Amino acid sequence: MVGYLVFLTIYVGLYALFALGLNLQWGYAGLINFGHVAFMTVGAYTTVLLSSQGVPLLIAVIAGVAIASLLGLLIGMSTLRLREDYLAIVTIGVSELLRLIALNEEWLTEGSFGVRGFPLPLESFAPNLLQRYILIGILTLLAIFAAWQLWQGMRSQWREGQEIQGKSYQPTKTASLIIWGVVGMAVILAIYINSCAALLDYNYKAGLMLLVLIAVAVTYWGLELLVKSPWGRVLKAIREDEEIATALGKNVFWYKLQAFMLGGAIAGVAGAFYAWQLTTIYPSNFETLVTFNVWTMVVLGGAGKNPGALLGAIIFWAYDALTRFYLPKLGWFNSSEEGAFRVMIIGLILMVLMVWRPQGILGNKEELTLSK
Numbered sequence: 001m002v003g004y005l006v007f008l009t010i011y012v013g014l015y016a017l018f019a020l021g022l023n024l025q026w027g028y029a030g031l032i033n034f035g036h037v038a039f040m041t042v043g044a045y046t047t048v049l050l051s052s053q054g055v056p057l058l059i060a061v062i063a064g065v066a067i068a069s070l071l072g073l074l075i076g077m078s079t080l081r082l083r084e085d086y087l088a089i090v091t092i093g094v095s096e097l098l099r100l101i102a103l104n105e106e107w108l109t110e111g112s113f114g115v116r117g118f119p120l121p122l123e124s125f126a127p128n129l130l131q132r133y134i135l136i137g138i139l140t141l142l143a144i145f146a147a148w149q150l151w152q153g154m155r156s157q158w159r160e161g162q163e164i165q166g167k168s169y170q171p172t173k174t175a176s177l178i179i180w181g182v183v184g185m186a187v188i189l190a191i192y193i194n195s196c197a198a199l200l201d202y203n204y205k206a207g208l209m210l211l212v213l214i215a216v217a218v219t220y221w222g223l224e225l226l227v228k229s230p231w232g233r234v235l236k237a238i239r240e241d242e243e244i245a246t247a248l249g250k251n252v253f254w255y256k257l258q259a260f261m262l263g264g265a266i267a268g269v270a271g272a273f274y275a276w277q278l279t280t281i282y283p284s285n286f287e288t289l290v291t292f293n294v295w296t297m298v299v300l301g302g303a304g305k306n307p308g309a310l311l312g313a314i315i316f317w318a319y320d321a322l323t324r325f326y327l328p329k330l331g332w333f334n335s336s337e338e339g340a341f342r343v344m345i346i347g348l349i350l351m352v353l354m355v356w357r358p359q360g361i362l363g364n365k366e367e368l369t370l371s372k
Contacts, residue, residue, distance in 0.1 A: 001203070002197050003192075003198070003199075003205070004195055004197055005194045006194070006195070006198045006205050006206060006209050007187045007205065007218075008317055009191055009194070009195065009209050009212075009213070010205065010209050010212055010277050010350065011220075011272070011277065012313050012314055012317045013209070013212035013215070013273070014270050014273040014274055014277060015270070015294065015313045015316070016216050016220075016292070016309060016310050016313040016314075017212075017215060017216055017219055017266055017267075017269055018040060018266075018267055018270040018271065018294050018313075019038070019212045019294050019297045019298050019309035019312055020216075020219055020220065020223060020306060020309045020310075020311075021036070021039070021262075021263040021264065021265075021267040021270065021314050022263060022267070022295070022298050022309075023037050023263075023298050023303065023304070023305075023306060023308070024102075024223060024259055024263040024266070025259055025260055025263035026263060026298065026303060027256070027298060027302075027303035027304040027308075027309075028227055028232065028235045028236060028239060028259065028304055029235045029238060029239055029256055029259035029260070029265075029307065030084070030239035030240075030242075031060055031080075031084070031087060031236065031256060031259065031260055032042040032084050032085070032087055032088040032091075032264070032283075033087065033088070033091045033260075033291075033297075034070045034089075034091050034092040034095075034288075034291060034297075035090075035091030035093065035094050035095030035096075035288075035291060036091070036094035036095075036263075036267055036291045036294055037073060037095050037099075037287070037288065037290040037291045038071065038091065038094045038098050038119070039068040039263075039264040039265075039267035039268050039271065040073065040267050040268070040270055040274060040286065040290065041095070041098045041099060041102065042064065042067050042068045042071055042098065042268060042271065042272035042287040043047055043061075043064040043065060043067075043267065043268025043269060043270065043271025043272050044064070044070045044271035044272060044275040044281055045109060045115070045271075045281070046060070046064035046065075046067050046068075046268075046276050047061050047064040047104060047187075047271070047272040047275060048060075048115050048275045048281060049065070049108070049109070049115065049118075050063055050064075051119045052115070052118045052119070056320055057098060057119060057121055057264040060186075060272075060330040061269065062221055063266050064166055064269075064271065064272055065160070065265045065268040065269055066265075067268070068264045068265050068267060068268025068271070069261045069262070069264055069268070071094070071264060072120065072257075072260045072261035072262075072263070072264030072265070075087075075090060075091060075094060076256065076257040076261065077257070077258070078090070078258045080253055080256045080257055081094040081253060082262065084294050084349050091131075092288065092291075095286070095288065095291065098286070099283050099286050099287065100179045100283075102285040103231040109283070111283070112282065112283065112284075113282075114281055114282040115253070115280065115281050116279070116280040118247065120204060120208075120276050120279065121207065121208065121211055122204060122207035122208065122335070123204050123210070123278060125344055126202075127202055127294050129252055132200055132202055135199045135202075135207075135210060136196050136199050136200070136215070137211065138193070139192065139195050139196065139199065139210060139213070140176065142213050142214065142217050143188055143189075143191075143192040143216055143254055145221075146188045146217070147188055147305070149220070149224075150181065150185065150188065150307075151181075151185045153307050153362075154170040154181050161244050162229055195210070195213075198232050205230055208236070208273070208276055208277065211273075212273050215269060215273070216310075219266060219267060219269070220306055220310070224306055224308050229308065230231055231255075231258075232343060235255060235259055236276075236304070237250070237258065238250070238252050238255055239285075240305075248290060258326040277295055278322040294314065294344055294351060296312070296314045296316060297312030297315075298307065298312055298360075299312070299350060299353070299360055299362060300315055300316065300349070300353065300361065301315070301360055301361055301362055302360030302361050302362035303358055303359070303360055304362035305333075305360070307362055308360055308361065310359075311361060312361075313361060319346070320342075322363070323338075323342050323345075326340070327342070346348070
C-alpha cells in the first residue's frame with residue numbers, strides 16, 4: 001500500500017508541475033495551448049538522451065528545460081501576434097509532429113521500442129539511518145511549507161470574499177472554506193505520513209518522490225512571487241483585455257512570450273520526472289490525451305490560481321486511482337470499455353462544472369470576468 005501511494009504521489013507531483021506551467025500560460029496570460037505535451041516530450045527526451053551519453057543528470061535536465069523554453073520561443077514568435085485560435089492549432093500540431101519524430105527517428109529515440117536503461121536520480125543512493133532521518137527532516141519542512149501555503153490561501157480567500165461582498169462571509173461560505181481547509185490538511189498529513197514510511201524503508205521511488213515534491217514546492221513558491229508581482233498583474237490585465245494593457249504602454253507580445261516560454265520550461269522539468277517515473281519512455285507516452293488530462297486539472301482546480309493547479313492534480317489522480325481499483329470489481333465493463341467510461345465521466349464532470357462553477361473550484365469568478 002505504501003508503495004502504491006508513493007507511485008500516486010510522484011504522479012500527482014509531476015502533473016502538478018505540468019499543470020502549473022499550463023496555468024501560467026492560460027490561467028494568467030490567456031494563451032490557449034492545446035499542445036502542452038510537446039514541452040514535456042522535449043524535456044523528457046532531451047534529459048534521458050543526454051544522460052545516456054554520460055552528461056550529468058543536472059546538466060541534462062537544464063538542457064531539457066532550455067530546449068523546451070526555446071520551443072516556446074519558436075512557437076511564440078510565429079503565432080503570438082495572431083489570434084488565439086492560431087496558437088491553439090499550431091501547438092497541437094507541434095505536439096503531434098514531435099511525437100511522430102520520436103516514433104520514426106529510430107537512430108535517435110529508438111522509435112516504438114522506447115528509450116530504456118538511462119540513468120536515474122538517486123538510483124545508487126543507499127542512505128544509512130541518519131541520512132534517512134535527514135530526508136524525513138526535509139520532508140517535514142515541505143509539509144510545514146504546504147500547511148503554511150494552505151493557511152495563506154484560506155486567508156486570501158476570506159479577504160477576497162470580504163472585499164467582494166463588503167461584509168463578512170456568509171455562514172455557508174465560511175463553512176465551505178473550513179471544509180476545504182480540513183480536507184487540505186488531511187491530504188497533507190496523509191502524504192506526509194506515507195512518505196515518512198517510504199523514506200524509512202528507502203528505495204529509488206521514495207527518493208524520486210522527495211525530489212518531485214521539492215521541485216513542486218520551489219516552482220510553486222517562485223510562481224506565487226511572480227504572479228503577485230507587477231509582472232503577474234500585467235499578465236492578468238493582458239488576459240482580460242490586451243488593448244488596455246497596450247494603451248498603458250505595455251509590450252503585450254513580450255509579456256505573452258515570456259509567459260509562454262516559462263510555462264514551457266516548467267513542463268520540460270515535468271517531462272524529466274515523467275521519464276524517471278516510467279524508467280522507459282515511448283512515443284505513445286506523449287499523446288494528445290496527456291494535454292487533455294492537464295487541461296482537466298487546471299479547469300477543475302480553477303484557472304488563474306496556482307493552488308487550483310495543485311488541487312486539480314490531486315483530485316484527478318484520486319479519481320484515477322479509485323476508478324482503476326473499484327470499477328473492475330463492479331463487473332459492468334470489459335477492460336477496453338472501462339477506459340472509455342472513465343474518460344466519459346471526466347467529460348461529464350467538466351460539463352457540470354462549467355454550468356455550476358465555471359471558474360473552477362478555487363477560481364475567482366469576478367476576477368475572470370465570468371459574471372459579466
